[in-house]
Amino acid sequence: TQLLEQSPQFLSIQEGENLTVYCNSSSVFSSLQWYRQEPGEGPVLLVTVVTGGEVKKLKRLTFQFGDARKDSSLHITAAQPGDTGLYLCAGAPPRGSQGNLIFGKGTKLSVKP
């Protein structure tokens, strides 16, 4: 069974601080996605990384896919209260294989002004 471990589970920081969220697995994924979920809403896709070693930037957010396509990280620079939410990573099974998109258990981020 493929599993995605996310850490930390909870993170409470002050505005302006930097943070990194990790997503790890022993399985290889064809791609990995990061979602953000705000209270009372559904998850919204932030980014998809496909190539091992790939780095994508979305303003103050930097996403990295591990070389072996088993892990990923999300780094936020100078966090703002608007970044508060639940961050979920999700791994897609290798192409051609039967399987589901596997979600991590999420990192709940709170950024205090």
Added chain:
Amino acid sequence: DTAVSQTPKYLVTQMGNDKSIKCEQNLGHDTMYWYKQDSKKFLKIMFSYNNKELIINETVPNRFSPKSPDKAHLNLHINSLELGDSAVYFCASSLMGFSGNTIYFGEGSWLTVV
């Protein structure tokens, strides 16, 4: 325009009742899903339909029955509701399958069984 819409948003019902949650997507996607998010925020797939055909049916009690009248709709019917069914149920859709495609989620249906 809401891409994936589901109703009702909130549902409080008694144990033993039967209830349905409706979902519609206006994105022209081929694949639709039902996910369950528990109190610990763990998001787990329940069903996946591609062009009205069931392609994934995870280990879900057979009290849960999805129905797809057309590829824009995927409804979830739940029989004999139990306390453990309390959760947020998300409908979602994607262009085709999981790999690399963006999954668009609805806003969720908060089900509370009392």
